Amino acid sequence: MTMLPIAVDAMGGDHAPDAIVAGAKAAAAAGTPVVLVGPSNLGELTDIGDLPLIEANEVIEMDEDGGRSVRRKKDATLVRAAEAVRDGKASAMVSAGNTGATMASALLRMGRVKGVNRPAIATIIPFPGGRPTVLLDAGANAEVQADWLVQFAQMGAVFSHHRFGVDSPKVGLLSIGEEPGKGDSLRKETFGLLEAAAGDDLNFIGNVEGRDVMSDTADVIVTDGFTGNVVLKTLEGGMKAVVAALLGAFTSKPEYKEHADALMPALLPLYETLDPEAYGGAMLLGVDGVCIISHGSSSERAIVNAIQVAREMVEADVVGEISAAIRPADA
Amino acid sequence: MTMLPIAVDAMGGDHAPDAIVAGAKAAAAAGTPVVLVGPSNLGELTDIGDLPLIEANEVIEMDEDGGRSVRRKKDATLVRAAEAVRDGKASAMVSAGNTGATMASALLRMGRVKGVNRPAIATIIPFPGGRPTVLLDAGANAEVQADWLVQFAQMGAVFSHHRFGVDSPKVGLLSIGEEPGKGDSLRKETFGLLEAAAGDDLNFIGNVEGRDVMSDTADVIVTDGFTGNVVLKTLEGGMKAVVAALLGAFTSKPEYKEHADALMPALLPLYETLDPEAYGGAMLLGVDGVCIISHGSSSERAIVNAIQVAREMVEADVVGEISAAIRPADA
Known part of the structure; x- marks a missing residue:
């Protein structure tokens, strides 16, 4: 089975898009399939090489209110990244952007694992x-x-x-x-x-x-x-x-x-x-998909590590394992 | 005006009574009046030099419940230390013993500063x-x-x-x-x-x-x-x-x-x-007297510093200043 690509929010984080895209390219070169999520002109902002792009033409800034911004900016990069996971176009999402908005996107677009009351970072x-x-x-x-x-x-x-x-x-x-x-x-x-x-x-x-x-x-x-x-x-x-x-x-x-x-x-x-x-960011547990939240100050190296962790969590089916662990408690 | 002595709980802390009494003696030698609070045979347990002693023949252990132990052991060292402050026999108390019991002793024996809802460390x-x-x-x-x-x-x-x-x-x-x-x-x-x-x-x-x-x-x-x-x-x-x-x-x-x-x-x-x-411990603010809570692992040096801080807080009349700061807000 070929692994679906990891969707990387190209516009999230203090050093976006340069450091993010550089990390995504390095991860892809090392063998992990990656798809960027960014504006149609992302290739003009930074060198995206031959990475595929899911178009998303709005950006949620680091200081915006998470929930509100996700409801308003439906074409935001991290919203589209979560949708890509929901729609089976990506196996996981990685963002170094606004943490509240990343959580809200994952929760609203991927939904919760059945039986989970609240996701946790x-x-x-x-x-x-x-x-x-x-x-x-x-x-x-x-x-x-x-x-x-x-x-x-x-x-x-x-x-x-x-x-x-x-x-x-x-x-x-x-x-x-x-x-x-x-x-x-x-x-x-x-x-x-x-x-x-x-x-x-x-x-x-x-x-x-x-x-x-x-x-x-x-x-x-x-x-x-x-x-x-x-x-x-x-x-x-x-x-x-x-x-x-x-x-x-x-x-x-x-x-x-x-x-x-x-x-x-x-x-x-x-x-x-x-x-x-060195640790590749935090993971939002309890949503129905792999969502890795990288530090806002993420460098290229941090993104490489975040993508690697996303891949491992997909391959280990952590979402399925969480579903199995939660279900008996509610039965 | 001669300063009242600082009451030091000789039996509180992991290294009591040796390190505590050594610290008290060093502080006294450096010019701060000190009174030990400990059992009648304290001089047999460790060398107390010529320091005065307030007798207290019970000890509250580090793992006892704070409130309960203070109500039960009325002759405990840290209870008698708080009473010495209340009764004008000491200007402050210092203990490296059970934190909960130290707080309870100070609160129950010294009482709160008028207008203070709850003391805080x-x-x-x-x-x-x-x-x-x-x-x-x-x-x-x-x-x-x-x-x-x-x-x-x-x-x-x-x-x-x-x-x-x-x-x-x-x-x-x-x-x-x-x-x-x-x-x-x-x-x-x-x-x-x-x-x-x-x-x-x-x-x-x-x-x-x-x-x-x-x-x-x-x-x-x-x-x-x-x-x-x-x-x-x-x-x-x-x-x-x-x-x-x-x-x-x-x-x-x-x-x-x-x-x-x-x-x-x-x-x-x-x-x-x-x-x-190096910092001489924490201070319980909001009780009607100076109460310094030193770390359970306090060494001689920590006790010297705690006694020094107690002295400075007495000389600055921090309790009176707190009373003045709280009153207008309640008026």
């Missing part, structure tokens, strides 16, 4: 020296209900298994204390539901705390989209501050240069581990 | 190369109301002013987008209240995001105790992971050692900046 938290942790929801739902969090746990476990090859991923509920009674009323209720849902398909390890996010305590950490988004961005900001401070320290005196240079072979792998671009 | 987030940020609430209230958050903003601004000498501290509301409409219903409601309360005494700069926590965007960041605690511990865990990875990289080959050694003078100040022990 699964993002990757690196852990130097160990396996990354899947954190969800990273921002799709600012307010959630306990039973949605149970589904996030189920979907996150499927994602962790196929994304990182983890058998029986350890799933933790993010709270402010390890004991079952710790946290707000939402966590207390969720804890009970997760205990009841735990079994062969869900390896619930109990509450985890903020200090466990960047660690190997859990493979999947479940939380509401408000907390998840704050955690993700707090870590991104923290790592950026530390890297900047390290570089500042290394260049604070001329005599440090040779020593810093000598250590670079040891430091680069660490820097690489912490770089969000 | 103000913690310090370091920023390499710049001024630390005050984050509150870091865990006193897992669930909050919008008007409590407004008081947290007012109390946090007073604390930032006296703790770091900031004139007109920039106060941000932690959310998941900068625009006023972003976030959950609690943030939307709070945003409106903070806009209305902003003025000469409250420099509200709007929503801030997770990436702004470890930065100089805001001097004070306001959030609920669930999110604040998760953010604090996420950063602590993240910094620990990065420092461990750096040390691992520097020792991964023998030839790196001389270069790492040569860079140590540049790296130590950064390490120092990121070390929570």
Whole structure:
């Protein structure tokens, strides 16, 4: 069976279309079928080589309201990308554009997986020296209900298994204390539901705390989209501050240069581990199609990785696996 | 006027009583009056020198339930420490013990500042190369109301002013987008209240995001105790992971050692900046007395710093300033 192409939103992200199209071309050259989604004159804006194009003549800007813009701009690139998946013209969509609009497009055009209450953004938290942790929801739902969090746990476990090859991923509920009674009323209720849902398909390890996010305590950490988004961005900001401070320290005196240079072979792998671009973006779990949300600042390399992840998630049939994982809970 | 001594809970924290008492002795030797709170045989457990002792013959362990343990163990060290402040025998209390029990003791024995709905834990987030940020609430209230958050903003601004000498501290509301409409219903409601309360005494700069926590965007960041605690511990865990990875990289080959050694003078100040022990712990704002909550893992040095902060907060009359800041809003 030939794989359908991955639909890449050529106009999404801070470095669109150049970096996006360059990433799409590199992925195609490496053997993954890709179709660009962009305006009819995209070939005049940047060199698209011989990549095919799905025409979409509106662009949703990074600061537009997600839901509203998708309803108004029906010919927007990320709307057409989601339609391509729905219509069987593409196997997945990748966008580094407006996250809210990407979610809304995927939800409105692809629809939800049967039985899923709400889709959630699964993002990757690196852990130097160990396996990354899947954190969800990273921002799709600012307010959630306990039973949605149970589904996030189920979907996150499927994602962790196929994304990182983890058998029986350890799933933790993010709270402010390890004991079952710790946290707000939402966590207390969720804890009970997760205990009841735990079994062969869900390896619930109990509450985890903020200090466990960047660690190997859990493979999947479940939380509401408000907390998840704050955690993700707090870590991104923290790592950026530390890297900047390290570089500042290394260049604070001329005599440090040779020593810093000598250590670079040891430091680069660490820097690489912490770089969000290495993970190919987040995945919107629970919609009826593969939707990869890449960072707004995505470079060519980030897009190459995002397309690779999209391909792997299609080949692993993660959407079908999520459907299978959710159904019994609702039966 | 002679300053009343600072009451130090000798039995609180992972390294009690040795590290705690050593810190108390060092602070006293440096000129800050200190009184220990501990069992009658404390002098047999560790060398207390000539420090005075307030007797308290029960200990609340780190894993006990805060509220319950305080109601049951009326002769616990941190309960007696709070009573010493209430009864005018001490000017402040410092504990590295059970955080929940410390809060409960302070609240039940000292009482709230008139007009304050709920006390909040103000913690310090370091920023390499710049001024630390005050984050509150870091865990006193897992669930909050919008008007409590407004008081947290007012109390946090007073604390930032006296703790770091900031004139007109920039106060941000932690959310998941900068625009006023972003976030959950609690943030939307709070945003409106903070806009209305902003003025000469409250420099509200709007929503801030997770990436702004470890930065100089805001001097004070306001959030609920669930999110604040998760953010604090996420950063602590993240910094620990990065420092461990750096040390691992520097020792991964023998030839790196001389270069790492040569860079140590540049790296130590950064390490120092990121070390929570350097900041002397968190302060419980809104109770009618100075209560400093030091990290459970506090070393002697952390206790010295905590006692120093307690002294500064007493001398600046932060409790009186909070009372003045809260009153007009309720009038």
